[in-house]
Amino acid sequence: MRDYILLYINGQEQRISGAQAFQPASDYLRLDLGKCGTKVVCAEGDCGACSVMIGKLDSSGQKLDYVPVNSCIQYLYQLDCSHLVTVEGLRVEGQLNPVQQSMVDHNGAQCGYCTPGFVIAMCGLANDLKCADSCAKFPAGQKLTEELVKDSLTGNLCRCTGYEAIINAGMAMDLERFKPFASLYNESEIVASFKAHVSQELLVEADGRKAFNPTTLASANKFLADNEKVVIVSGGTDVSVNMNKRDLVPKAIMSTAALPGLDDITMVESADKGEVMSIGARVTLRQLERAIKDLVPEFYDILWVYGSPQIRHAGTLAGNLANGSPIADSPPFLFVMDAEVEVTGQAGARRIAMADFYKGYKLLSLKKDELITRIFLPLPKADEILRLYKVSRRQHLDISAFTAAIRVTVKDNKIVAARVVFGGVGPVVKSVPEVEHALIGKVHELATYEAAGKVAREAIAPITDVRASKDYRLTLAENIMTKFYYESGAKERALACR
Ligand SMILES: Cc1cc2nc3c(=O)[nH]c(=O)nc-3n(C[C@H](O)[C@H](O)[C@H](O)COP(=O)(O)OP(=O)(O)OC[C@H]3O[C@@H](n4cnc5c(N)ncnc54)[C@H](O)[C@@H]3O)c2cc1C
Ligand code: FES
Numbered sequence: 167m168r169d170y171i172l173l174y175i176n177g178q179e180q181r182i183s184g185a186q187a188f189q190p191a192s193d194y195l196r197l198d199l200g201k202c203g204t205k206v207v208c209a210e211g212d213c214g215a216c217s218v219m220i221g222k223l224d225s226s227g228q229k230l231d232y233v234p235v236n237s238c239i240q241y242l243y244q245l246d247c248s249h250l251v252t253v254e255g256l257r258v259e260g261q262l263n264p265v266q267q268s269m270v271d272h273n274g275a276q277c278g279y280c281t282p283g284f285v286i287a288m289c290g291l292a293n294d295l296k297c298a299d300s301c302a303k304f305p306a307g308q309k310l311t312e313e314l315v316k317d318s319l320t321g322n323l324c325r326c327t328g329y330e331a332i333i334n335a336g337m338a339m340d341l342e343r344f345k346p347f348a349s350l351y352n353e354s355e356i357v358a359s360f361k362a363h364v365s366q367e368l369l370v371e372a373d374g375r376k377a378f379n380p381t382t383l384a385s386a387n388k389f390l391a392d393n394e395k396v397v398i399v400s401g402g403t404d405v406s407v408n409m410n411k412r413d414l415v416p417k418a419i420m421s422t423a424a425l426p427g428l429d430d431i432t433m434v435e436s437a438d439k440g441e442v443m444s445i446g447a448r449v450t451l452r453q454l455e456r457a458i459k460d461l462v463p464e465f466y467d468i469l470w471v472y473g474s475p476q477i478r479h480a481g482t483l484a485g486n487l488a489n490g491s492p493i494a495d496s497p498p499f500l501f502v503m504d505a506e507v508e509v510t511g512q513a514g515a516r517r518i519a520m521a522d523f524y525k526g527y528k529l530l531s532l533k534k535d536e537l538i539t540r541i542f543l544p545l546p547k548a549d550e551i552l553r554l555y556k557v558s559r560r561q562h563l564d565i566s567a568f569t570a571a572i573r574v575t576v577k578d579n580k581i582v583a584a585r586v587v588f589g590g591v592g593p594v595v596k597s598v599p600e601v602e603h604a605l606i607g608k609v610h611e612l613a614t615y616e617a618a619g620k621v622a623r624e625a626i627a628p629i630t631d632v633r634a635s636k637d638y639r640l641t642l643a644e645n646i647m648t649k650f651y652y653e654s655g656a657k658e659r660a661l662a663c664r
């Protein structure tokens with residue numbers, strides 16, 4: 167059993183054990199290593215000032231895949247066998263790299279506090295574009311566009327420069343001169359080192375706390391069974407915020423990072439559900455976004471406004487479900503598609519229907535020794551109309567005030583099947599059978615949906631909180647039914663917030 171975390175930081179090996187392992191990467195960089203280029207502002211994933219590139223072994227196990235993440239919500243125990251590249255590590259032969267140079271040339275910084283984060287986010291885009299032919303993140307030959315620059319920067323806030331200069335800098339990056347991270351550092355040495363370590367189990371202990379990285383499901387289940395109140399960490403985008411801002415100090419933490427067989431997406435056929443996407447619990451939202459883009463564009467649109475690239479590079483679908491928030495963005499879709507969650511414990515694997523997964527506010531149908539291992543997501547059929555809605559105060563990087571998923575089958579202008587689910591209207595995501603009954607068997611016309619909207623208003627009892635008032639949520643639930651009707655004939659997809 168290994169008792170130290172193996173990291174490379176800007177190409178230098180680091181072995182971290184004891185209490186040092188229980189801190190966010192941003193603190194380790196700034197306070198322990200004096201690498202203060204990485205800034206911390208919000209410490210909860212919202213501003214991007216702490217962004218660093220992180221390289222992990224890709225699915226081939228022979229190369230490193232680099233993505234930008236928020237280092238304030240990436241704790242070191244999650245990052246075993248990772249290469250962190252900070253803003254200090256971007257120089258090429260002592261010179262600013264083309265992204266940094268472009269920020270200088272286009273006056274992309276004033277106080278400069280946000281600048282390292284913007285530079286890292288842009289480097290993430292530049293790196294993906296440079297390896298588009300081999301890494302399948304973009305179609306081969308993908309050009310730099312303003313939309314891509316803006317998308318890559320949705321997780322970064324600037325208080326003083328204004329975004330125009332920064333976007334201009336992004337558009338002017340000299341991609342010809344940009345060296346991908348794989349060629350900037352000794353990739354073969356780092357890969358060899360990670361391969362020698364990655365299959366070793368890791369247990370770090372300090373001050374009565376322990377962090378465990380199992381490499382088999384059996385040892386994960388045993389650790390859960392043997393320890394009290396274990397906090398499972400996948401991407402850490404919820405857990406780490408709770409640690410930074412809500413005084414969560416878990417005695418026992420178990421990271422899923424080294425569990426094999428949970429990082430793939432495959433398609434399976436089901437006799438009753440047709441085509442089903444099987445999504446491993448370690449699949450990040452960014453990987454899912456790419457896989458689902460053409461298969462379920464409605465869900466791709468939801469993922470597009472989900473957090474930021476940095477959040478989606480770390481966060482997982484499994485974490486979103488297990489967090490149990492009634493305003494999480496993926497559960498309504500999974501509910502209406504009758505998805506199933508596979509959980510595995512010492513007794514083996516079992517599947518739980520989404521409708522049975524939540525027992526109350528943040529209460530899951532999981533036994534003590536179980537963790538989520540896969541999600542089985544049936545895909546919409548050609549004759550079904552699916553619409554997903556996220557209502558939030560701003561488009562990107564915002565938590566929903568209200569969500570809805572509506573799936574309807576219409577034959578000969580009659581509604582023959584309907585599934586309607588709302589989020590943000592109670593302690594758990596809520597299926598509304600009353601509304602479904604108000605639709606099924608009726609003519610697919612405006613009056614039916616107007617009547618169903620009135621039923622929706624009666625079927626829920628939302629509360630007023632910081633995100634929305636009770637009345638606003640009631641109005642949304644009613645009006646979303648007519649919105650669905652108006653959009654049901656449309657070819658193009660439409661988000662409530664677009
Ligand atoms: C800035 C910011 C923006 C965000 N934006 C959005 C948004 O737009 N929409 C949205 O829905 N959410 C959003 N979130 C919340 C969060 O990113 C998502 O819920 C994410 O999907 C969580 O995944 P994770 O892997 O990071 O979970 P983690 O933080 O690792 O875990 C979350 C919960 O799931 C449990 N868990 C994790 N993996 C497993 C497993 N395999 N088995 C059992 N339990 C497990 C953990 O113990 C914890 O309770 C945002 C968060 C931040 C910080
Ligand atoms: S400090 Fe704001 S995202 Fe990390």
Ligand code: FES
Binds near residue numbers: 277326
């Ligand atoms: S340059 Fe000052 S916050 Fe962006």
